[in-house]
Amino acid sequence: MKIRIEWTYKVPKSREAVFVSEEMAAAEALVIAEDLERTGRVKNLHFSDQFDSSWTVKELKAYLKGIETEPHNITVYFDGGYERTTRTAGLGCAIYYEQNSKAYRLRTNAKLDGLTSNNESEYAALHFCLQELEYLEVHHLPVRFMGDSRIVINGLTNEWPTIEEQLIPWANRIEEKITKLGIQAEYELIPRKENAEADKLATQALHGVTIAATSEVIR
Template identity: 55%
Template sequence: MLQVRIEITYRTKNGAEAEFSSDYMEAEPALVIARDLEKTERMKQLTIIDTYDVSWTLKQLTKFMEKVKTEPHDIVVYFDGGFDQNTQKAGLGCAIYYKQDEKSYRIRRNALVEGLISNNEAEYAALHLGLKELELLGVHHLPITFVGDSLVVINQLNDEWPCYEAELSKWMDRIEAKTEQLGIAPTYESVSRKKNREADQLATQALQGVEITSHSEQ
């Protein structure tokens, strides 16, 4: 969800002024606070600023949030990839959870691919598969959380580990290009394999020749 902070210029009855800025918070509670502040009629100026450094008026953000409810939002993408040395094939899996029109949905997708050379490359390809599904869903200009159990992928994308492999570097470039194209602000989170079981199973099923494509309400 969009994170914003509130900046205000407050004026007392005798004309003294002071400026205040809040911490970042989710947009919906920020709107509640901003509306309450306006009721005091002491606001000389109230500006809402998001994490992209874009400024909003109360009216603009209210309209935007009303529109967001009708489009996919609160999106989390779980991804996993597996590589079979014997067949030289990779299984990719992703599970996408999101909300739209006050309902919750899940997309499950896997793919069997050739041409990759390692498990780490399969992990990157699985994340990229998730990005392509987001594009088909029409997602744009939103913060998205990507969750995986590959420390290599997560730490490299978070710039915490260096990337020396040319193949992985190419995948990083593809992912960066796609997120920029869609206007996505990604957050990459690492979890245990147990907590990433759904995406892991999808990747395994792909290696077994079982194709999964589903889109359902939760």
């Protein structure tokens, strides 16, 4: 979860000034806030998340303690590949998350028959990632979804209408799964080269190579 710190700074015998920080990780924001409070010149300190919900220091500490043993700080990369002659799709998914003060990466893929276009494979790939999040028991947390498909990203952020008939059911399934898991979804369109990992997983699935691996990421 990304957090902004908002506080009022008071200089003795002078005016007060209100400051707002840049967005940062919740744990980092808490460390900075506690350091600010030690100056003795800060009041009305609170936090705001990316959804404009307000948090006190006590509430943020409780939140961080509560999610420590569960997957959190989650970023998902997805990509779909499509073979027209066989109407076969390859779905690639890479999930980065933290749990028990360690960082992990889940890499997985799948092959799916009977789709009609590359755009449909992209939607199917995102739905596949949501299924993996469900297996990880991710729920009621913010999640960043990164992909290089304008159709998917702009469709789910309502910047573009979803008008292709075969895509509407996928968009509905995705929204239903997100609602069921209570996920606060944030979508970001990224260049294809930044999505190389998910693209490779999708290509491997098309070639019959199945990947399902979780590894610790050394920071």
